[in-house]
Amino acid sequence: MQYLAICEDDLLFQFMRNVAAEQGDVRYLVPNEKIARRIRRQGGKVRHGDLNKEETYKKLKLHHVDQAIVFVRDADDQIAVCRLLRALDKNVSIVSLISEKNGKKEAKDSYDPLLRHLQLADIFAEFCAVQLLDTLNIKKVERIRSLFGEGKKIHILLQHDPDPDAIGSALALRELLGRNRATTPIVTFGGVTRPENLAMIHLLEIQIDRITPGDLHKDGARVALVDVQPPYFEQPLGRVDLVVDHHPKRSNFKARFADLRSGYGSTATIFTEYLRAVGMEPSQRLATALLYGIKTDTLFLERGSNLADLSAFNFLYPIANKAMITRIERPALPREDLEAMGRALSRLQVDNGVAVIYLGEVNREDVLPQMAEFCLQIEGVDWGVVSGLVNDRVVISVRNVGYVKSAGDIMKKLYDDIGSAGGHRAMAKAVVPLDRFKERFGEVSEKVIREAMLPMIVDRDQIELELR
Numbered sequence: 001m002q003y004l005a006i007c008e009d010d011l012l013f014q015f016m017r018n019v020a021a022e023q024g025d026v027r028y029l030v031p032n033e034k035i036a037r038r039i040r041r042q043g044g045k046v047r048h049g050d051l052n053k054e055e056t057y058k059k060l061k062l063h064h065v066d067q068a069i070v071f072v073r074d075a076d077d078q079i080a081v082c083r084l085l086r087a088l089d090k091n092v093s094i095v096s097l098i099s100e101k102n103g104k105k106e107a108k109d110s111y112d113p114l115l116r117h118l119q120l121a122d123i124f125a126e127f128c129a130v131q132l133l134d135t136l137n138i139k140k141v142e143r144i145r146s147l148f149g150e151g152k153k154i155h156i157l158l159q160h161d162p163d164p165d166a167i168g169s170a171l172a173l174r175e176l177l178g179r180n181r182a183t184t185p186i187v188t189f190g191g192v193t194r195p196e197n198l199a200m201i202h203l204l205e206i207q208i209d210r211i212t213p214g215d216l217h218k219d220g221a222r223v224a225l226v227d228v229q230p231p232y233f234e235q236p237l238g239r240v241d242l243v244v245d246h247h248p249k250r251s252n253f254k255a256r257f258a259d260l261r262s263g264y265g266s267t268a269t270i271f272t273e274y275l276r277a278v279g280m281e282p283s284q285r286l287a288t289a290l291l292y293g294i295k296t297d298t299l300f301l302e303r304g305s306n307l308a309d310l311s312a313f314n315f316l317y318p319i320a321n322k323a324m325i326t327r328i329e330r331p332a333l334p335r336e337d338l339e340a341m342g343r344a345l346s347r348l349q350v351d352n353g354v355a356v357i358y359l360g361e362v363n364r365e366d367v368l369p370q371m372a373e374f375c376l377q378i379e380g381v382d383w384g385v386v387s388g389l390v391n392d393r394v395v396i397s398v399r400n401v402g403y404v405k406s407a408g409d410i411m412k413k414l415y416d417d418i419g420s421a422g423g424h425r426a427m428a429k430a431v432v433p434l435d436r437f438k439e440r441f442g443e444v445s446e447k448v449i450r451e452a453m454l455p456m457i458v459d460r461d462q463i464e465l466e467l468r
């Protein structure tokens with residue numbers, strides 16, 4: 001590739017010297033000898049001459065040039081140079097770098113498919129913003145490393161029911177500090193409960209230790225919090241060395257170092273930026289954990305995610321083990337629950353688009369929403385209402401196809417005063433102690449649940465239709 005860069009000073013040269021040099025040969029054309037000397041001193045190939053005169057370009061053998069880049073500050077001169085180039089060579093492609101000020105006049109130009117206008121602000125945002133962010137992140141990593149001396153143990157403390165974002169972030173912190181499982185254990189006052197999260201720590205071989213608040217500082221251990229802030233805990237934590245989190249700041253707390261970025265969709269995004277900034281390529285295991293953390297916290301980049309999450313996702317994706325994530329997301333169902341689902345399906349009745357299923361006792365609560373979700377794939381079904389008995393609690397899970405309102409409202413009205421209920425338009429859940437459910441409805445069965453819910457669902461849809 002042969003480039004011709006037309007500019008008034010060496011600014012463009014400074015920008016292009018590394019980028020373009022790898023891809024081709026760049027020659028510079030500047031208006032005077034002084035600037036030409038400056039560029040030549042730094043190793044650039046350069047000519048000088050009046051940028052508005054035809055003769056200047058005639059010496060340049062324009063037919064060898066693939067791409068001309070024009071950066072002249074005065075808007076009229078910029079346009080004049082582009083026109084002159086086009087007049088001298090029909091085939092040269094031209095990139096015109098414009099600032100906000102001279103951007104408007106160009107709109108009047110007649111259409112030229114080989115002429116492109118690039119806003120300087122956009123270029124800066126695209127290339128330089130990443131660089132600036134890296135510089136910022138490098139500083140943070142240096143600070144984090146300086147917080148912890150060699151000898152002391154570090155407890156990386158997570159929330160009570162650690163989620164993939166927290167777990168992935170904890171692994172990354174350990175990696176950044178060059179530490180191991182023994183000197184830097186991941187701890188919680190609670191435990192991992194969700195089947196997917198259990199699958200994650202099992203498949204990625206991640207150990208999370210349960211400790212008591214009293215043991216947090218045992219033997220002078222240091223404390224680092226990721227994906228959570230000190231006010232989350234009921235008891236004061238004492239000295240906290242580090243907090244990295246993406247949740248909004250809850251209330252004031254003290255920590256030696258805090259990096260809170262509430263605009264981010266996940267804490268794993270922040271740690272991915274740290275790793276990238278200091279040039280650490282994550283292992284497949286770490287990349288998988290971080291990617292899964294971003295994915296779950298942002299609902300696959302849909303909820304509260306921004307450009308930072310997307311670019312962290314892009315960075316991790318080629319390294320992560322995608323097949324393993326699929327396995328984590330589909331934890332094996334217990335055989336008895338599967339059989340209960342099979343029996344329920346075989347006697348399924350659909351009434352006004354509503355499928356109601358009672359599974360009886362189930363081992364795992366998550367089979368209920370999964371089943372409700374599955375109901376929506378049955379022909380003619382708009383609502384899936386799936387219930388089961390989990391440890392003396394009646395759990396009801398509802399899904400609908402979305403254009404109807406509002407699963408959450410109906411569940412609240414029916415069950416909130418005897419248990420807890422709520423949700424959104426398209427998904428909702430109720431949990432009611434068995435004895436209270438029996439007090440109200442007599443028994444737990446498909447019939448009882450159908451009779452309670454069907455009129456409200458049908459009624460709702462009716463109101464919706466009338467409003468439309």
Ligand SMILES: [Mn+2]
Pocket residue numbers: 165166227246265266267297
């Ligand atoms: Mn999170």
